[in-house]
Amino acid sequence: MNNPLRQIVDSFQHYQQLPAFCIDNTFYTYRDLAERIKGIQNQILEVGPVPNSNIGVMTFNDIETYASILAILFSGHAFVPINPEHPADRNEAILEQAEISIICSGGTIHQDFTKKISGVKLINTKILQFSGTDFLFNANENDLAYILFTSGSTGTPKGVPLKVSNLNAFLRSFFKMGYQLDEKDRFLQMFDLTFDLSIMSYLAPLCVGACVYTIPLTGFKYMHVYSVMEEHQLTFTLMVPSILTHLRQYFDEIKLDNLKYSLFCGEALYEDITLEWAKCIPNAVIENVYGPTEATIFCSRYVINRQDPNKNLNGILSIGKAMDGVELIVINDSNQQASMNEKGELCIAGAQVTPGYWKNEEKNNEAFFIHEGQRFYKTGDLCYTDESGDIFYSGRVDFQVKIQGFRVELGEIEFHARYFLKSIAAVAVAVQNDLNAWQINLFVESDKIQKDELLEHLKAHLPSYMIPSAIIPVPVFPLNTNGKVDRKQLLVTLNKTNIS
Amino acid sequence: MNHIEILNQINTIFRRVFENDSLHIQMETSADDVDEWDSLNHTVMIVEVEKHFNIKFKLKEVLSFQNVGDMVNIIHSKVTSA
Numbered sequence: 001m002n003n004p005l006r007q008i009v010d011s012f013q014h015y016q017q018l019p020a021f022c023i024d025n026t027f028y029t030y031r032d033l034a035e036r037i038k039g040i041q042n043q044i045l046e047v048g049p050v051p052n053s054n055i056g057v058m059t060f061n062d063i064e065t066y067a068s069i070l071a072i073l074f075s076g077h078a079f080v081p082i083n084p085e086h087p088a089d090r091n092e093a094i095l096e097q098a099e100i101s102i103i104c105s106g107g108t109i110h111q112d113f114t115k116k117i118s119g120v121k122l123i124n125t126k127i128l129q130f131s132g133t134d135f136l137f138n139a140n141e142n143d144l145a146y147i148l149f150t151s152g153s154t155g156t157p158k159g160v161p162l163k164v165s166n167l168n169a170f171l172r173s174f175f176k177m178g179y180q181l182d183e184k185d186r187f188l189q190m191f192d193l194t195f196d197l198s199i200m201s202y203l204a205p206l207c208v209g210a211c212v213y214t215i216p217l218t219g220f221k222y223m224h225v226y227s228v229m230e231e232h233q234l235t236f237t238l239m240v241p242s243i244l245t246h247l248r249q250y251f252d253e254i255k256l257d258n259l260k261y262s263l264f265c266g267e268a269l270y271e272d273i274t275l276e277w278a279k280c281i282p283n284a285v286i287e288n289v290y291g292p293t294e295a296t297i298f299c300s301r302y303v304i305n306r307q308d309p310n311k312n313l314n315g316i317l318s319i320g321k322a323m324d325g326v327e328l329i330v331i332n333d334s335n336q337q338a339s340m341n342e343k344g345e346l347c348i349a350g351a352q353v354t355p356g357y358w359k360n361e362e363k364n365n366e367a368f369f370i371h372e373g374q375r376f377y378k379t380g381d382l383c384y385t386d387e388s389g390d391i392f393y394s395g396r397v398d399f400q401v402k403i404q405g406f407r408v409e410l411g412e413i414e415f416h417a418r419y420f421l422k423s424i425a426a427v428a429v430a431v432q433n434d435l436n437a438w439q440i441n442l443f444v445e446s447d448k449i450q451k452d453e454l455l456e457h458l459k460a461h462l463p464s465y466m467i468p469s470a471i472i473p474v475p476v477f478p479l480n481t482n483g484k485v486d487r488k489q490l491l492v493t494l495n496k497t498n499i500s
Numbered sequence: 501m502n503h504i505e506i507l508n509q510i511n512t513i514f515r516r517v518f519e520n521d522s523l524h525i526q527m528e529t530s531a532d533d534v535d536e537w538d539s540l541n542h543t544v545m546i547v548e549v550e551k552h553f554n555i556k557f558k559l560k561e562v563l564s565f566q567n568v569g570d571m572v573n574i575i576h577s578k579v580t581s582a
Contacts, residue, residue, distance in 0.1 A: 219531065220539040223563055245541050250559035288528075437540055470519075 001207065004071070004171030005164065008206045009137050012116040015183050015209035016179040016449055017135075021063055021202075022213045022232065028063045030209070031133055036067035038135040039128030041075055046059045047121050050057055056077045056095060056103035056120075059193035061217045064106035064125035065204060069193075074137045078144035078161065081193045085217075086463045088112035093156055094149045095120065097358060104138050109228065141314040147358055148293055149198055151408050151466070155415035159358025160293045167199070169351035170296040173323040174204055179261060181236065183209030190215050192226050195406065198263055199240055200297045212238075222246035225428060226254070234259040238289075239416070240266040240405035244273050246433050254280040263296050265407030268316045268393065270436070278306050290319035290393065293365075293407070294377050299326040302392060313392040326350040327374065328391060330383055337371075338384065345397055346383040347376040401430035403438050404464045410440070413458070413466055417442055421449070425477060428468065429487050442468035443490050447475045448477040501579055503527075506572045508555075509525030513552055517545045553579055 019027040072079040107123040145167045150159035187205040191198035215224035259281045269288045302320025311318040311484030320329040327349040330338040338344035356364040410428040417426035425445040478489035516537035531537040555578045
């Protein structure tokens, strides 16, 4: 597959009558999708943006959202997904940073946000003139394909742009991993469209003419995931491990014989629960894939062995080896390549690596470096490599955590909390609860706080996965020997007083 | 145990799990009505309800819960047939 995006265009020609998407139990054929892509492209052409513009897409669970993404990508523009459920201020910051002047939307936008986009041209994707299926394909390797905004510690989201060449490199590596896939396959798409794992979940199936099954945005995700997998007998799923945490108590009732591939990404994958899951999916290959947004979706994988012991660190499965075209190295504290079993920061080079953060020279100087002629991205993940080259994840080098698969800078939560609290200190700490799921506790240095008002303020500025599960007042923060707030000691205090 | 008694007992569990002492659930209450009712709390709540009534829900039953009333009905059928 030389040019996988071009391959998608071929799918539209070969599989016109086959289903491309199943959304809320309605099937849309490749032809239905092509008509919408063409219709949206016509609307974009009417507005006439300059080449390689960034165009926003309000993300709803509907065919028009997916058609918009493809219409923008195929037109040679970059799509910027915007979740209408995220706070208006945060979305506004994204629009400003990405200089977005056109937004495609097929759904209702909150009033708060509508006020902020008065100068932006809104394309209503629910009202389209269908004029055939011969959509444009102008995506060149050097064009930006998309920009995703991730949590940033300064309180402003950080843009990660990826080029068409990055996306094609990912898809090429993906299809070199030996999956036996064709137009009869059925893929799960369970991710928020602002999260890059969604991009694999809908583009990989379109490359082979397969069908994408999405899940509703409301209700409980893990239930929808299971229902769709069971009802439609899905054959390929990429999920975050926390889905298993919720389903675990029902594993003895689950039997999904048709599942061929079960991939996990986004969080640490534990061996015990994975092997229990393996019994529910007797015919599937199970893989742990890993990668930051900056290196396009994922870039390493470990195939789980059902019989023999698996490579793990404290029960967390190895993230395996680099995918084709990717180079992974571990750099130690002295900025040297680490020796075997020596921990250090995992760094990535190759065609999947982003050209750099969006208009953020300072962050680019910190995060990228040249080593032996190759440009590497520093992931911030603490890892080591064993004798056979398998990589093990052992935590973050900074205070970033992953909540429900989303990368969260605890500093961003603290930033907004401190803004509300004026001069009062606030520290966010991620902890694992009894279900092994991560949650955020926010400690506030005060003996009395207006919890509800603080929570309201955070909800107005942060997406739901960044809202603390508990707000805990502490009269005086414990300090460590470096004079910094001792986060570990804070948690000890919490456990002693048993506040939950 | 009748439906109202079950509902009252569930209310106590909900208040504890969702850390909301002023919560008053009804048969029609659903996850949309309670801010704290997210997927994590849902799982914790199910486990707590199962412990309290000494029952075990089937996955299909859990998937069928649209509101508190659906859960109360299934609990009722389980405790009366036990």
